[in-house]
Amino acid sequence: MKKIINDPATVVDEALDGVAAAHADLLTLHRNPTYVTRAGAPIAGKVALVSGGGSGHEPLHVGYVGEGMLDAAVPGAVFTSPTPDQILDATKAVDGGAGVLHIVKNYTGDVLNFEMAAELAEAEGLRVSAVVVDDDVAVQDSTWTAGRRGVGGTVLLEKIAGAAAARGDDLDAVTAIAQRVNSQVRSMGMALRACTVPHSGEPSFNLAEDEMEIGIGIHGEPGRETRKLAPADEIVEILLSTIVEDLPFASGDRTLLFVNGMGGTPEVELYLAYNSARKYLHGKGIEVERSLVGNYITALEMQGMSITLLKLDDEFVELWDAPVHTVALRRGL
Template sequence: MKKLINHPEDVVKEMVEGFIAAYPKRLKQVPDTSVIVRADAPVQGKVGIVSGGGSGHEPAHGGFVGPGMLDGAVAGEVFTSPTPDQVYEAIKAVDGGRGVLLVIKNYTGDVMNFEMAAELAEADGIQVAKVVVNDDVAVENSTYTVGKRGIAGTIFVHKIAGAMAETGASLEEVTAVANKAIENLCSMGMALSPSTVPAAGKPGFTIGENEMEIGTGIHGEPGIERTEIKSADEVTDTLLSKVLNHLQLAPNSKVALMINGLGATPLMELYIVNRRVAKILHEKEIEVHETFIGEYMTSIEMAGCSITILRLDDQLTELLDAKADTVAFKK
């Protein structure tokens, strides 16, 4: 294992410390936790939004904390759900009196621990709502989850819900629009190489030099097929066809598109994937309102990518276009 770290057990703690040190005017850390919040948290009179999960997916989730997106993010150990008490501290830190929305990726540990934290907060008199993102259309009921997994499409939910909260909307309204985004969201990914959890010291799975995995999860969970390496266009066709089959987009539909790198994929390759996606969507008379290309939700140093499509209406378009100012996402 080659990693630029000190001690495996200190990776998350030192990462959070370094992250806060880089952006002290934007962000602050809740003392004795791995919770990152806006520097001005709690924002009074605004619904607070908290997300999080295991570390190793950077810039998710701390990179999306800031005006127009998240109020707080909780970093668990690498590929491990944050504990209920950590999520509880995040909820308390961002509660501005209008309630708090939890945006949870659909993994069993995340769902259970965030729900336990919500119960603790509600016992304190804080109103808490939650949404569960399940955008991965590759498989259902895999290693980490019951039902479809939550992957890079979660970033669009952060953006939509965050923009709605900035308008002064109620917790019910913010929750409703977050669920609306989830219902119109599909993603699918693939991997060329595995990733290595520092504490484990070896790759989470093995894959041959000339092999690739189609439908991989962000923790290296198995997909739908292991095959010989195919061309970028062939891979893109496979991923996009499954996403489009789920969304059933009519001609003249408007969408937002995300081509997400998993940690070790050059931008060159992501643009090659986007070239094919753009061509197919144009042929199908689907309007791409905006494209986002880069690393939004990674898997440590896994090579691979995912494709996400969000179907837009006038409300979702307006919220997607609204101002956001975070480390990893700006509008």
């Protein structure tokens, strides 16, 4: 294992210290328990958005804390859910009196701990709602998670719901928009090489040099099948054909196409894959109206990619285009 670290036990703490120091104008790091809030939080009268999960998916979630997205992010250890006390304190810290929306990826630990934190917050008089993101079409009968996992769609949901909160929507309206995004977004990923969690020192699965894994998760989970390595066009078709059939997407649909790197894939390959995906969708009569390409929700240094497709309407386009100012996503500010 080769990593730029000091001690596997202190990776997350040291990284958070670095993020907070580099972006002190945007973020405030809190300890005992650990969570991150946007500068100036709480914002009076605005619905607050809180998300979180295991570290190792950077820039998710800390990188999306700021104007137009999250008010707080709660990082756990690498690929490990944050604790209820972390989530509770983050929720209380950003509540501006209009309520708090928890955005939760569909992993058992995340769901249970966010639910417990919400119950504790409500016992203290806060109003909390939640949306569980479950956009991963790769999951069929998985022993790794209870139902479909929350993956790339999480980024799009945080941006759109964050814009709704920023324009002044109330908690019920922001929650409804978040739920609508989740109902209209689908994702699927693949890998050429697995990631290695610092404290384990071993890859999460093994592939031969001529193999690829289809349907991987963002915690290094193996996928639904191992196949022989194929050209980019074929890989994209495997992923997109499953995505398109699942919602389903149809000719005439307006979409946002998100090609995401898993941490170890160069941008030249991601843009090549995006070009293949756009051509595939064009052949189906599906319009790509908005795009996002890059490493936005990763699995440490995993070499691979995921594709996410969101069905757009006028309101989603307006909210996607709205100003945002975070470490990892900036537009219009």
